[in-house]
Amino acid sequence: MEEKQKYQRDESFRNKITTVNEDGGRKWLYPKKPKGKFTNYRSYLSYFLLVILFAIPWIKIDGEPFLMFNIVTRKFVLFGQVFWPQDFHIFGLIMISMVVFIVLFTSVYGRVFCGWICPQTIFMEMVYRKIEYLIDGDYKEQQRLKKQKWDLEKIGRRGFKYTLFYVIALIISHTFLAYIIGSDELIKIQTSPIREHIGGFFAIIGFSWVFFFVFAWFREQVCLIVCPYGRLQGVMLDRNSLVVAYDYIRGEGRAKFRKGENRKETGKGDCIDCNQCVNVCPTGIDIRNGTQLECINCTACMDACDFMMESTYQPKGLIRIDSENAIAENKRVKFSFRSKAYTVVLIILIVFIGFLFKLRGGVETSILRTPGVMYQETENGFISNLYNVKVVNKSGDALDLTFKLINYNGEIKMVGQDNLVVKKGESNQQAFFVEIAKNELTDKNTELTIGIYNHGELIEQEKTSFNGPVR
Ligand code: SF4
Ligand code: SF4
Numbered sequence: 001m002e003e004k005q006k007y008q009r010d011e012s013f014r015n016k017i018t019t020v021n022e023d024g025g026r027k028w029l030y031p032k033k034p035k036g037k038f039t040n041y042r043s044y045l046s047y048f049l050l051v052i053l054f055a056i057p058w059i060k061i062d063g064e065p066f067l068m069f070n071i072v073t074r075k076f077v078l079f080g081q082v083f084w085p086q087d088f089h090i091f092g093l094i095m096i097s098m099v100v101f102i103v104l105f106t107s108v109y110g111r112v113f114c115g116w117i118c119p120q121t122i123f124m125e126m127v128y129r130k131i132e133y134l135i136d137g138d139y140k141e142q143q144r145l146k147k148q149k150w151d152l153e154k155i156g157r158r159g160f161k162y163t164l165f166y167v168i169a170l171i172i173s174h175t176f177l178a179y180i181i182g183s184d185e186l187i188k189i190q191t192s193p194i195r196e197h198i199g200g201f202f203a204i205i206g207f208s209w210v211f212f213f214v215f216a217w218f219r220e221q222v223c224l225i226v227c228p229y230g231r232l233q234g235v236m237l238d239r240n241s242l243v244v245a246y247d248y249i250r251g252e253g254r255a256k257f258r259k260g261e262n263r264k265e266t267g268k269g270d271c272i273d274c275n276q277c278v279n280v281c282p283t284g285i286d287i288r289n290g291t292q293l294e295c296i297n298c299t300a301c302m303d304a305c306d307f308m309m310e311s312t313y314q315p316k317g318l319i320r321i322d323s324e325n326a327i328a329e330n331k332r333v334k335f336s337f338r339s340k341a342y343t344v345v346l347i348i349l350i351v352f353i354g355f356l357f358k359l360r361g362g363v364e365t366s367i368l369r370t371p372g373v374m375y376q377e378t379e380n381g382f383i384s385n386l387y388n389v390k391v392v393n394k395s396g397d398a399l400d401l402t403f404k405l406i407n408y409n410g411e412i413k414m415v416g417q418d419n420l421v422v423k424k425g426e427s428n429q430q431a432f433f434v435e436i437a438k439n440e441l442t443d444k445n446t447e448l449t450i451g452i453y454n455h456g457e458l459i460e461q462e463k464t465s466f467n468g469p470v471r
Pocket of ligand 2: 270271272275276277278288304318
């Protein structure tokens with residue numbers, strides 16, 4: 001027990017970074033190829049997510065991309081819904097709700113996103129690392145190759161690996177650009193002469209080198225020092241959060257395994273100190289030291305440890321998904337009041353985000369009296385005001401609009417065409433006169449309600465003011 005308390009107090013590992021040498025240089029990691037149940041689940045999920053990631057830019061809903069974040073033209077499309085500059089308050093609220101969602105989700109369910117869903121981890125561990133295992137072999141062979149002199153074999157392997165790495169970076173770069181400019185624009189860049197799309201061409205090449213640099217060299221450093229989500233784990237997680245955790249109550253004092261021994265009788269813990277959990281870790285940490293910022297919850301160490309537990313006839317789950325408190329109290333993790341409350345808030349947030357989408361109507365209209373133009377009195381006793389109507393069509397169909405007065409007898413006379421046609425995803429404007437009989441007016445300023453009809457069906461009502469003579 002004394003040994004366990006001593007272990008719990010030892011925090012010296014926090015004074016150094018696993019990827020930095022004593023002399024301050026980069027310590028290159030060679031994680032062992034993980035194998036096991038969780039690695040399989042993670043592989044299946046990542047293949048599924050990769051298909052989605054590459055397919056999304058090519059999916060369209062009513063002619064609009066499923067997702068597009070065109071920061072150049074400020075056109076943002078979420079789930080086929082175009083967000084115009086006028087919708088930015090809703091877009092902002094959706095983004096804030098998503099941030100709150102991520103914070104609450106993380107504090108209850110831990111960093112599962114990093115290890116299982118994050119594109120950086122998926123590309124690094126499930127694409128680039130797997131290619132590396134295929135070309136360079138497992139970690140021992142990779143270390144040997146690193147020390148090997150630059151002979152034909154090493155040049156061949158390195159050349160082949162980095163060429164493949166760059167080709168994949170180029171594919172990712174095209175996909176990344178498709179999320180920004182849309183697949184139609186991407187095809188134009190791909191099929192037209194370079195001189196017609198110099199900007200797009202350089203964007204593709206630039207992004208491809210960034211991705212190549214990240215996956216060929218920078219690697220786990222993205223999670224360790226760049227990713228803001230990773231940096232915030234310290235404030236989002238607490239001792240009740242679910243994390244990949246080592247059961248030190250069961251595992252300490254760790255000692256090598258001897259065939260045929262009874263570890264209980266000899267007072268040894270279940271950890272056989274084989275270091276396999278450290279060998280497979282893509283961020284190079286020893287999870288036996290406790291929850292650490294560097295842990296991306298990839299569960300590779302769980303597979304490695306389960307294999308060792310099985311091999312030494314001990315129960316699996318020495319490293320498992322659990323909370324720090326549940327392990328310390330030797331209890332099963334329970335769904336605490338806080339977890340339940342946060343889950344309720346998460347559900348409310350999902351409903352709220354859905355509501356925000358709904359709130360964002362399909363048509364946005366503004367009707368303003370033309371500035372600087374006074375009312376006019378016609379020969380037949382009518383007062384006339386000039387207006388300008390502007391319509392933004394956010395719906396999936398073209399609009400064919402007509403306008404009628406709702407709360408007054410009077411007439412609307414369009415300037416030019418009788419109908420205002422607004423194409424899908426575009427805006428249009430037109431001027432019109434409103435004429436009301438002088439004797440209908442009771443004030444110099446009258447509030448008008450104008451009905452907006454699409455193909456004869458009332459879709460919106462707009463209020464505006466009407467000026468007349470003083471009575
Ligand atoms: S400690 Fe385990 S779960 Fe965390 S990053 Fe390392 S291998 Fe993955
Ligand atoms: S893999 Fe399991 S048994 Fe081996 S060192 Fe890690 S925790 Fe101990």
